[in-house]
Amino acid sequence: MTRTVFTGGSVFDGTGADPAPADVVVEHGRIVDVGTDLDGDEGVDCTGTVLLPGLFDCHVHVTISDIGLLSRVQKPFSYQFYEAARNLWATLGLGITTVRDAAGADLGIKQAVDDGLIPGPRLQISIGLISPTGGHGDAWNPSGLCVPLMVPHPGRPETTVDGPDEMRRVARTLLRAGADVLKVCTTGGVLSPRDDPRHSQFTPEELDVLVTEAAMQGRPVMAHAQGAAGIKNAVRAGARSIEHGIYLDDEAIELMLGHGTWLVPTLIAPVNVVRAADAGVDLPPAVVAKAREVVEAHRDSVRRAYAAGVRIAMGTDSGVGPHGTNLEELALMAACGMPPGDVLEATTSSAARLMGLDGELGRLEPGLRADVVVVAGNPYDFPALAANIREVWKDGIRVV
Incomplete structure (x- = not known):
């Protein structure tokens, strides 16, 4: 050799x-x-x-290329898999050789990369976004129509759950389908027009069931968590990472430090929503208003978390914004007070530790x-x- x-x-x-x-x-x-x-x-x-x-991005959605409602309903179902191939290639071109897909990619996409059928970063996958009825992942619209970002299919099961028993069933279903990590919404979000990022979703009992099921299979839980109360629920339940962390308060930061919980900030995500709206993408007014509202609170939370010593790993939420622009996140992290060496560490060895890959x-x-x-x-x-x-x-x- x-x-x-x-x-x-x-x-x-x-x-x-x-x-x-x-x-x-x-x-x-x-x-x-x-x-x-x-x-x-x-x-x-x-x-x-x-x-x-090789760089890491710990929060991507490789099957999503735009967030506009009209464009989503006009694409054939299978088109997403070809988009994923393009998006993976764009990501690899940035030097990002490992990603964690935060819902969307199924086992077939991961295996296609592993087997060399398509070029791209190696993947850890969560497959679906676990949400309660009316939560961040619920695709219901006021018309009564459901237009999900990720349509369920045999490799990507339905993930709307209510109550501990349904949570247990869906956790097991996702693990059976090949999930390396389970993704759960413990708060509302920006892109879901009918909820509020500051409001909590799922009870501690439901979250305890999820973390227990994941842990029995040696899998971690990543929590979409933006409001302080939902962040704290996720941390107390044992989530390995908080995704976004927009409204961190002092107690949440202390809990994260005490539990060794990671923060994956995705600072570029709300910025990309605002950019899309300004470019004329068809988004509900409530979504655009929330995106504009959270940007500065998000940056302040990351500043305070870093200063306190919370472990940080780089993630972008790419899919919400264009794939191939992932490295814009690094300048935003630096603007939150992280020295350049720490930013690159968060994008390399720290990210590897979060994903359990630091031995490789x-x-x-x-x-x-x-x-x-x-x-x-x-x-x-x-x-x-x-x-x-x-x-x-x-x-x-x-x-x-």
Whole structure:
């Protein structure tokens, strides 16, 4: 097997330390050495570049490409799978080699990537969005018509539940369908016109059943949670991560610290809703009003959470906004007071820890899988980062 050495560049190893000159040697899809003056059978000239570990996005929706009501009802059912292939390719081109799909992708999409049928980041999937009747994932409209973002099908079962028994049944159904993580709405949201992000959804009893079912199969729970009360319910129940966290209060932050709960901020998500509305996308007025209202509260919550020491991993909610623009999130994280090294750590080794992959990915060190991103210029220049991606390697193979 060829021994490939990346020479002449600097290395950001994923730990948050600033880049330092080093070579990286890859063999059999693994990193076998990191240091200076290393050799190999083939060389990749990285002069003037910085090597990063493969990046992560811990909150995407690869089967969703737009949020407008009219465009959704006009697309054939199977079109979403071809869109997913396009969206995965756009994400991989940014150096993002691992994603967590927060509802939409089924086991077939994940397996197609794993088997090499389509190029893309490796996936962890949640398959569906568990919601109560009238909750964030309920597709009911005042007309009486239901227009879901994700239409149920054999690989993506219906996930609207009420009560502990239905919660148990749906949790087991999703796990049977191949879910790596279970996604639940413990509050309302921005895109659902008939609820409020500050209002709670699901009782502690229902959430306890969900977390118990997931834990019995060695699976975590990720909680769409925007209001403080619903965030606290999710944390107390044992959710591994809080997605969005728009209205964090001091008690919620303290609970997250005490339970070791992760925050996946998705700061770009409400910004993208506002952009879509300004561009003329057909969205309910209530949705647009909520998006405009939450932006600053969201940023303030992330600032306070980071300052308090809450563990943060990068996520974007891409699908709500365009796939292929994921790295816009990094500048927003930096604007919340995170130093550049911490932002990249949240996008590499911290994200790997959240997803339980830190023994395989997230750092450039011997023994780990050889996901390597070659960046021209300064990797801390986040607005220019996407344009500066020169090469992307996944498991020791150049894919971009």
